[in-house]
Amino acid sequence: MKVLHVVGARPNFMKAAPVHAALAARGVEQLLVHTGQHYDAAMSDVFFTELGLPEPDANLNVGSGSHTVQTAEVMKRIEPLLVEQRPDWVLVYGDVNSTVAAALVCAKLRIRIAHVEAGLRSFDRSMPEEINRIVTDALSDLLLTPSADGDENLHSEGVDASRIHRVGNVMIDTLVRLLPRAEERWPNLSRDLGIDRYILLTLHRPSNVDDPETLRPIVETLADISARIPVLFPVHPRTAEALRKMNVQTPPAFKLTEPLSYLDFTALQQHATAVITDSGGVQEETTFLGVPCLTMRPNTERPVTIAVGTNTLIGNDLVALRAAVDDILAGRGRRGAIPELWDGRAAERIADVLLTS
Helix, strand or coil: CEEEEEECCHHHHHHHHHHHHHHHHCCCEEEEEECCCCCCHHHCHHHHHHHCCCCCCEECCCCCCCHHHHHHHHHHHHHHHHHHHCCCEEEEECCCHHHHHHHHHHHHHCCEEEEECCCCCCCCCCCHHHHHHHHHHHHCCEEEECCHHHHHHHHHCCCCHHHEEECCCHHHHHHHHHHHHHHHHHHHHHHHHCCCCCEEECCCCHHHHCCHHHHHHHHHHHHHHCCCCCEEEECCHHHHHHHHHHCCCCCCCEEEECCCCHHHHHHHHHHCCEEEECCHHHHHHHHHHCCCEEECCCCCCCCHHHHCCCEEECCCCHHHHHHHHHHHHCCCCCCCCCCCCCCCCHHHHHHHHHHCC
C-alpha cells in the first residue's frame, strides 16, 4: 500500500505526524507532500522538526494568495505528482485550502481520499474553512471523525454510514506525546518572558483582524485586561501586519512576541490561567489540558469543546469577554472533561481503518 499525505499549514502538521508514525510502524510506503501554504519558516519548518515529521518528499511552494489563487495553485502543482505516484490513498487533514484542493484533484483522478477530522461543521458558510470542510467531506471515500457530533453531521447530510469511522482526535495524539517535552521548556520560558500568572492570546481570523474597526476595540479591551493579569500574545504574521498598519501602542503587561514553536506554545497553554483565541485547534487543546478557553468567534465547528470541555463562545462581545475573564480570575472558570476517544491513540485507529478498507 502507498499512502500520500498532503499538508500545508501548522494544524495539518500536528495531525499528520502521529498518522505518519502509525503507518510507518506497520510498514506502509508513504509520501509526504507540503504544499507550502504556510511558507514562513516560523509557521512551518520548526514544526516539522519538533513534531518528528520527515522532510517532505515534495514541496509545492505555493505561498500566499487569495483563497481562489491558493487553491488553484495547489491543484495545478499537485496533479502531476499524483499522476506519477498513483497512491492507494491520499490523506488530507482539517479544513485549509490545501485540503480541499488535493481532494478535488484526487476525485478527478479517481484516487481514494481519506479525510482526517471529517464531519466538523460551524454551519456558517461565510467562513472559508466551512466551504472547504463541506466539499472535502463530499468527495472523500473515508471520513475519519474526531467526535460524535461529526458523525451526526455527516449522517444528516445523507452520507453512507460505511464511509464514516469515528477515530478520535488525532491532534491530541501529538499533544499527549509531546507534553512532557513541552513541560521541560516551562522554567526557561517563564524566566525569559517574565511571566507566571497570565492569559495566553491568539488571534488570526480575518473576521477579527482584517478590519481596524473590529481589531482596535479588541486590542484596547485586552490591553485593559492586562492591567489585572498579563496578556501574552504570540502574533500571527497576518495579525502583525494589521497591527503595524494601525500603529497600535500596548502597555508593558500586554506582551507581544513572535510566533512560537509547538513545544513553547504547548507549555504556555498548559500553564495559562486562561486562553483567549479564535483558533479551532486551541479550543481542543485547552479542553484536553483543562484550561478555560474563551473563543472570539460567533460559532464553532467543535461544539464538543463547549458541551464537554472548557470552551466558552464570546464572539465579538467585549463586555462578555471582560465578564468571562472576571469569572476566571475569581476561580469560576470552566474545567470540563476530556471527550471520548481523545486518548492519544487516534492515529492507530486511523491506520487500522486504512489497512482494512
